[in-house]
Amino acid sequence: MLTIISVVFLFGSTRAAPAAGECPNILDAAGVSQMFAPMIAHSIHSLTLEDIRYFFEEDATVENGIPTVNMDLTSEKRVLLNAPLAGYDDDFSTMTMKTFDLVMRNMNRTWWGITNYNTLEKLTHAFHMAEVWDRTAEEYKLVKQLLDPESEICECITDVENNDVLNYLNLLAFKIKYPGITSGNKTLTDLYINYRAKRSAAYRFGVGYDLSWKRSGLVDFDGFDFNLSDIELLKDVAEKLVDEDGVITKHVDSAEHWQLWREMVKEGMDASGYYDLAVFLYCMLN
Template sequence: MHQVIVFHLLMALAVTMCVAAPPNDCPAILQKGGASERFPGLVAHGIHSLTVGDLKFYFKADVTSANTIPTVNANLQDGQAILFNAPDIPIDPMFATPGMRALDRVLSHMDNPNYDIREYNTLDRVVHALHMHEVWHGASVEYAKLVSAPPSKDVCRCATDIDNNGVMEVLRLIALEVREPNLMYGRKIKLNNGTVQWSGNLYRYRFFSRSIDKPLRNPSEVNPHIVNQKIWLKMKKDMLTSMLPKDDYELALYLYCALNV
């Protein structure tokens, strides 16, 4: 089953990257609507771990499980790598803040290596979860502005055409990166007493600055796991420098169009 999942992901990615999309007016429309060439990666990064609870808290209170927001399946052993609706994951009512809810979700699966992001340690997962809440908070500010001044129907048509605007291509790449990092990176291994070990944090917070047609990342660029202050300070700098103020608007644009139009 594991090999079958990987095969289908790779085939889907190959098809979307090799079959040229028909000419359309969407690139110009999206640019006029305020989107940049970073749009596909920004959106894919911003939605890949969303849940119904997150959508309700940050964007739209009446969101249901039929929300049309695709995400990467956190169950890494499930045969469906990409969910075509953000999942409705139960929230422990004892926690009122998104931070504690995110922490509870991570720690409630901390002994499961096949949940969330493969190869991550618990602290890596906590940082990733809280980083995503930071992303959604920023986008929620821009989303509120779009509620008052909505984009045009043409802009929304193009923003939500994820099969042709690059969003699904990047989301499939993210699915492969979090599910099968050893296939996405020419990673180096260490042999200790006959056992193979790997130590690396494969999430670089740079999904949105990478072109799909560029070579896969060199393993030397991989962050180490967060095990001390020095590594955290480097990773924090990496996160902050890879994000631009305008990024919040582009994610909000997609979410507004997907949830309201």
């Protein structure tokens, strides 16, 4: 729920664009958390235009401004600047079946979605994200009543090139495509680097991206240019962005392993995360 200070600030925050360096204080006063950028990246990385229309704004357009991780892992284009149409089958009447169908239609595409996830894990991930957006939808309705899209808050929120949202999306794309790349496990990361040095993407090491969202701290992206290719950046990502973010080695292939995933999924986000996401989506879509 919105805090009292957040409500007061949202009501009275309209003015000219903030000066350089003011945004951290502006967002802090508005109740936006310090973990805003990595949390937003985690929350929007697989968002589709259909999801936006269902959960948030039914008239959202193709040029919606919500960046996402490219689900096509064969592409060198890691981040899409607009949440794409996923092609949900409208013959189904519920979002659950539409989401299920989308995953099943892509189940044989090795480099779609998340590296080394089996079909049950891709379904788990899709439904987990839908639950995040569903819980954010109520917060979004409240933010929509209070926040002026022309406010200095939205000026700061929508500056994704400078508030690190795009940086964290690129980093997340690396973690999804190369599980464990920031873990500090040199044996694993050297394998990725060697394969890509040969212009090969044919690595199958049995590990997968850890679905749980780490809150261990912020990353310093100083000097990183994510416009460079994977091959050009892999070594630096592996050596300079180590956050000990682990990998999943227990796949959903038994009730016992599902218990591990079940607890991981139930962790979700805290209240500040849903608020941050609601503010971000409102500012970007309006």
